[in-house]
Amino acid sequence: MRRYLAAGNWKLNMGPAEAVTLARKISMGVLGMDLRGEVLVCPPFVSIPAVADVLEDSVVHCGAQTCANDAAGAHTGEVAASMLAEVGCSHVIVAHSERRTDQRESDDDFVAKIEQVHDAGLIAVFCYGEQLEDRKAGRAADVVRAHLEGVLPRLTRAKADTLVLAYEPVWAIGTGETATPDQAQEIHALSREITAGLLGPGVADRMRILYGGSVKPDNAEELFSMEDIDGGLVGGASLKADDFLGIIRGAQAAAGA
């Protein structure tokens, strides 16, 4: 049985003061829960040290939203995975669709970043998923296959405990539109099958595959109850403690708690 991961991606929100308040509320909220999985929050870089500090004695993990392709050197504006490890991060999100679009990051970047994450001893959360026009044209499965095949075989240390996959159909991100549990399950099962071919069936069976795209307290349990959905990567609803805690309760219920 795979343990769920409920991950909050705070994106470009929550400076240090607000971030600390939100992190405190979340860590207090999970206190009484007998967690059947893991909880992660990913603040913007400048808020990470303060949040990691607040979460030091909490079961809630702190992560980052991206990292540099390189370990060090002349790369203005970048932050290395080893620096994120130093300030208390356990996970780094890589290849979010907003970075694919806004920063034009490519498979080469994702491979370099995930290798850096693994060099630093951290866990990578690798995002992938189709655009609306791909889905309408019946190409969702092809895009998912291309995203996974473009990166996974080139990784040197991709294991079930160093890599988490996050399927995020771009048309469901921040739109209020959610893939139905069946639509999501279909792509998750396909993702696991593709991963089995690339990394071996044992790794694929144990690897967590998160769903992302308008996850909310009222749809979390149903989504996370699907066989191949092992938690969620949550944007908007992770910015309010009550909503994120509601999603964690959904994950708990789906895990039989």
Ligand code: PGA
């Ligand atoms: P959303 O974002 O929950 O606001 O749709 C998800 C994500 O981008 O990770």
